[in-house]
Amino acid sequence: MGWAGFLLRRSAGTAAVVLLLSAGVFGLLYLAPGDIQQTLLGTRPATASTIAALRARYHLDDPVAVQYLRWLGGVLRGDLGVSIRTGQPVGAMLGERLPRTLVLTAYGTLLAALAGLPLGVLGALRKGRASDRLVVTAGVVGLSAPPFAVGLLLLVVFALGLGWFPVYGTGEGFAGELWHLTLPAVALAAGAAGMLLRFSRAALVRELDQDYVVFARARGLSAPVVLGYAMRNSLVPVLTAAGLVVTGMLAGTVLVEVTFALPGLGSLLVDSVTFKDVPVVQALALLLTLLIAAVNLLVDVAYSVADPRVRLGGGAS
Known part of the structure; x- marks a missing residue:
């Protein structure tokens, strides 16, 4: 299968998943506790008019199916509704906060890659030695540290204590x-670096034990x-780990943005859930679904670049 067929098949699968998940996102309106109209009213008085x-x-x-199709049509036209809490268009609210969350996610991913991948390679090359055990321990510590806890520690030490970064x-x-995004990005990157370290080390250790490596060394390379x-x-x-890292960071921004008082999508989601602002929650859930689906699609494409057998349907190249 060539590039065109590969991309078409992957894109069609992604579109089908997004369409299915959009029905679940729309169902948030009916899954919320209480009556639908009371949920939409929020904290406003419930008069008959x-x-x-x-x-x-x-x-x-209208029937639920008709409501879903009308909502989906509005989404495709860019109409995400109006916030119950503020009365502002939801699309404008998301557009104002989305760039900051994307920059924070990209910054955290970059820091995680710069820390995790070299340490993973070092651990693989020094397998079984003291430095390898130290690298593995660092990976376990990173994976075990919740981002919000790391964020609080960074705030106390580097912002309040040393005053190197803003609070x-x-x-x-x-x-x-x-x-201002450095400490939040480091908080996000701690666990992600541990994951990249573990995956890259394990993958490289396995490859270094393969016969082609022994043959290459015997040939004098x-x-x-x-x-x-x-x-x-x-x-x-490693690409699999990178995809998990990015999607995990998109979810981790919720607590990190609240910890550092950053006006991004995560803090907007917390406020919207607190005030039962269902249109905003629906739009955020759908947007995060689209972002995660896009990341998975990019990872699939990266697979085919790293290993052409993936693009060819798993057969021998």
Whole structure:
């Protein structure tokens, strides 16, 4: 199967998953405790005229399937509804906060890769030695540390104690915002670096034990060349870990943004759940679903670049 067929098949599968999950996101309105109209009213007084206007606005008297199709049509047109809490268009609220969450996720992923991958390679090359045991211990510690707990520790030590970083806020300009996002990104990167370390070390150890590595060394190839071959062949499990890292960071931003008082999607989700702002919660759930599906699609494409057999349907190349 060529590139066109591979991308078409992966994209179709992703679209089907997103469509299925969109039905679940729409179902949040009916899964919320209490009556639907009371959920949509939120903290507003429930007068007869308000309830009648609400039922007409959200077409609550229509069948559920019709309501879902109408909601999905609005989503495809970019109409995500209006916030119950603020009265603002949901799309505008998401557009204002999305860039900050994406920058934080990318920053954390970069820090995790810069820390985890070299340590994983070091552990594989020094297998069984003291440095390898130290690397493995660091990976276990990183995986065991919740992001919000790491964030609180970083705030106490580096913001309140040493005063090297700001306690909260977003900063001004690109450099200022990046500086304010450093501690949150480190909090996100701690566990992610541990995962990348464990996956990259295990994959490289397995490859270094393969027969082709022994043959390459016997032919007199230099150590860097042999290591390059082994690292390329260990990319698939590392890419799997990278996909898990990015999706995990998208979920981890919820607590980290609240810890550092960052106005991103995570803090918006917490506020919306607290005030039962269902349209915003629905839009956030759908947006996170789309982002995670996009990450998984990119990982699938990266698989095919690292190993052409994936693109060819798993057969021999």
